Structure formats: C-alpha cells, structure tokens
Amino acid sequence: MAAEGSSERPDSPEFHDLFLAHFDTLVAFLMARTDVGRHGAEDLAQEVMVRAWRSWPKLVGDVQDLGPWLRTVARRLAIDTNRARRARPEEILCDTSSNLAERAVAEEHDRYVLDRVTARAVMGLLGPRHRQVIELYYLRDLDIRTISRYLSVPEGTVKSRLHHAVRLMRRQSWRELRGTLSG
Known part of the structure; x- marks a missing residue:
C-alpha cells in the first residue's frame, strides 16, 4: 500500500x-x-x-x-x-408550517384550562372562605380589588386567603400525585 x-x-x-x-x-x-x-x-x-x-x-x-x-x-x-x-442545549425541532404567535396563544389557553381543571379538582379540600376566594380569582377571573369589594374584606385579607388556599391545594395535589405514581 x-x-x-x-x-x-x-x-x-x-x-x-x-x-x-x-x-x-x-x-x-x-x-x-x-x-x-x-x-x-x-x-x-x-x-x-x-x-x-x-x-x-x-x-x-x-x-x-x-x-x-x-x-x-x-x-x-x-x-x-x-x-x-x-x-449545548437540546435541539428542538420547530414546525414552521404554523404561526408561532397562534401556537403561543393556544399553549397559553391550554395552560389556562389546565389550571382551571386542577383548581376545580382540589377545591373540595378547602374551607368555604378559601374556596370562595379561589373561585372568584381563578374561575371567574376577578382581580384582588374587585374580590375585596365583593366580599367586603380588605385586599390584604383576600391576598392572604388566596395565598393559603393555593398552598393547601398544591400540597394536597402533590400528595395525590405521589399516591397515584406509587400505587
């Protein structure tokens, strides 16, 4: 050779x-x-x-x-x-056939629907005051000020109830998720 x-x-x-x-x-x-x-x-x-x-x-x-x-x-x-x-970061294939703005709006809407479904699923875990604030804020899309006027309570109270309700819901949904995965 x-x-x-x-x-x-x-x-x-x-x-x-x-x-x-x-x-x-x-x-x-x-x-x-x-x-x-x-x-x-x-x-x-x-x-x-x-x-x-x-x-x-x-x-x-x-x-x-x-x-x-x-x-x-x-x-x-x-x-x-x-x-x-x-x-380097993972490469993501991009579908250029559809409009990115439309897909972003659709994904945001999907996330919004999923949040609502999740909220409805764990609402039964909450007391009446927390449930009412969650329903008004997440399901009826009212802002803090409007909820405060509607319930005749200070805005800080609405924020506090909302915070505690979300924390309880997250904790319980995490327990249910772990139970589902382990069972």
Whole structure:
C-alpha cells in the first residue's frame, strides 16, 4: 500500500479501495456510539475518511490493515460529538408550517384550562372562605380589588386567603400525585 513518506496521491485507486472497504462499517460503528442518526454517522464517517486522506502519505499497510486506525479515529470523533451534544442545549425541532404567535396563544389557553381543571379538582379540600376566594380569582377571573369589594374584606385579607388556599391545594395535589405514581 502506501509507504511512509510516499508521494503517492491520496486520490489513488488504493484510497478509493480503502473508502469502499471501510465506509459502511464505519457508519455502523458510529451509529452504535452516537445518537446522531444515520445521516450524522455518515457525516462523521466522511470526516474519518478526510482525515485518512490527509494522512495518506504517512499511513502504512494494506487497505484491510488500516481498519483499526480508522476505528480509532472514528471512536475519538464519536466521543467529541457526544461531548459537544451534551455541552449545548437540546435541539428542538420547530414546525414552521404554523404561526408561532397562534401556537403561543393556544399553549397559553391550554395552560389556562389546565389550571382551571386542577383548581376545580382540589377545591373540595378547602374551607368555604378559601374556596370562595379561589373561585372568584381563578374561575371567574376577578382581580384582588374587585374580590375585596365583593366580599367586603380588605385586599390584604383576600391576598392572604388566596395565598393559603393555593398552598393547601398544591400540597394536597402533590400528595395525590405521589399516591397515584406509587400505587
């Protein structure tokens, strides 16, 4: 094959044979060691071949004998790729076919509905004063000042009842959730 210090061109038939002999096994090797999928593994295998091409004059041995060297390069690339993927935030596929503003409004509405359903589900846990404040604030969408006037109590009392009611509801819904998960 290529001898060390050889002036043989990397685009020689021997390099072509190297590519054909090892590319598919490198792709499989890289797919098993990374989570980049088939196309990503093919890209990495091409990078291995580029490095082999650059090092071609220094490589010694038959085309089949270079497999361990290629796998070592591929293993190091896989390690680097996995580290790079862990170091940056998770990639999120974005559906560009729909309007982002519409989706944001829909998600906000879904969250609003879920909050209402959750509030209704744990309302039975509360005393009448706390339940009344929760109903007025979350289910009827009244503000603190309006609730204060409606109940003829100071705004601070409304805020306090609201705070304690939400705390009780969270504590109880967490207990129920744990019970559901463990049972």
